[in-house]
Every structure is written in structure tokens, then in C-alpha cells.
Ligand SMILES: O=CN(O)CCNC(=O)c1cccc(Cl)c1Cl
């Protein structure tokens with residue numbers, strides 16, 4: 001089971017795993033990679049269950065990338081829950097070797113900013129991202145997928161794909177004016 005103690009912190013990342021480009025994953029997946037993928041998705045499910053999260057002191061997450069638990073591989077779990085906890089998640093997948101193929105000119109940012117399990121402090125400010133993205137990835141069986149996302153799920157996948165490329169959310173915050181946004185940026189509540 002992945003716990004908070006397993007998370008690599010950006011302020012203590014001596015191996016720089018959070019700041020390097022992760023390795024491409026080859027198929028068929030090794031036993032180890034299959035176990036890691038399952039454990040990462042399980043972390044997200046548990047962290048979104050108030051009782052389990054409380055019991056194991058898990059910080060909630062809608063995504064988790066392998067470098068965050070010290071594994072420099074191109075793999076991330078994404079679990080964006082449905083509105084008001086209705087059973088069907090908006091996006092649930094372990095994305096392997098993801099690559100953004102195109103994106104909108106239009107920018108978007110989450111109103112309350114972003115958080116990260118690799119960043120044990122609040123970093124206020126608007127994280128400016130693409131409102132829409134088209135990206136490809138392989139699923140755990142190696143099948144290629146091409147997905148178009150918009151709004152919140154698109155933001156989450158950008159946050160995760162960033163992790164695989166050594167980028168952290170606060171890299172996108174304007175240091176001088178953290179709450180400045182390009183004027184036509186969509187604010188996601
Ligand atoms: O990389 C994944 N994490 O660090 C897990 C914790 N952060 C979140 O769940 C989170 C919170 C707010 C906005 C975004 Cl986009 C994300 Cl991803």
C-alpha cells in the first residue's frame with residue numbers, strides 16, 4: 001500500500017527524480033510495473049474515501065505519477081471522480097507513455113490553484129494550463145489510445161504528464177504576479 005511516507009518531496013529530492021524526464025515503459029509490463037500501476041490507482045481510490053484516507057492519513061489526490069513514489073518511469077494513474085460522487089468517474093485510467101499531441105490556444109486555470117503530493121507546502125497562484133488537450137497513451141495492455149479532454153480532467157492530465165517530464169505545478173505560476181492571468185484564461189471553479 002502506498003502511504004504518504006512513500007512520497008518523494010521536492011524539497012528533499014536528492015536523486016532529482018521529480019526533476020528528470022522519466023523512462024519510457026516497455027511492453028509487456030513487468031510484474032513490478034503491473035503492481036506499481038495497481039498500487040497507484042489504489043492510492044487514489046483510498047485517498048478519495050474519507051474513512052480510508054482518515055485511517056491511513058492519506059492526502060487526497062486525483063492523480064499520481066510514478067516519479068512521485070521514486071520510480072522514474074512514464075506511468076501515471078488518474079482518477080477524476082464524477083460530479084457529487086455519482087459512481088462513474090469522469091476519467092479513470094493508468095496512462096503509460098503519454099504524449100500531448102495538440103492543445104488549445106485557450107488557457108485555463110483552477111480558481112483555487114493546484115496542490116501536489118510532492119510539494120509539502122501551499123504554493124498560491126494560478127497554474128496556467130491549456131484548456132483542451134489531445135493526448136495519446138498506452139493502457140496497461142499496451143493498447144494505444146487517443147483522448148481529447150477539456151477543463152478539469154484536462155488540467156489533471158497535464159499535471160500528471162508534467163510530472164513525467166520533471167515539471168511541477170508551481171513552475172507554471174507567475175512568480176512576480178501569482179494571481180495574474182492572461183486576460184482570456186478560463187477560470188475553473
Ligand atoms: O500529481 C498528483 N498529485 O500530486 C496528487 C495531489 N494533487 C492533486 O490531486 C491535484 C490537486 C489540484 C489540482 C490538480 Cl491538477 C491535482 Cl493533480
Ligand code: NI
Nearest residue numbers: 115116117118
Ligand atoms: Ni502532483
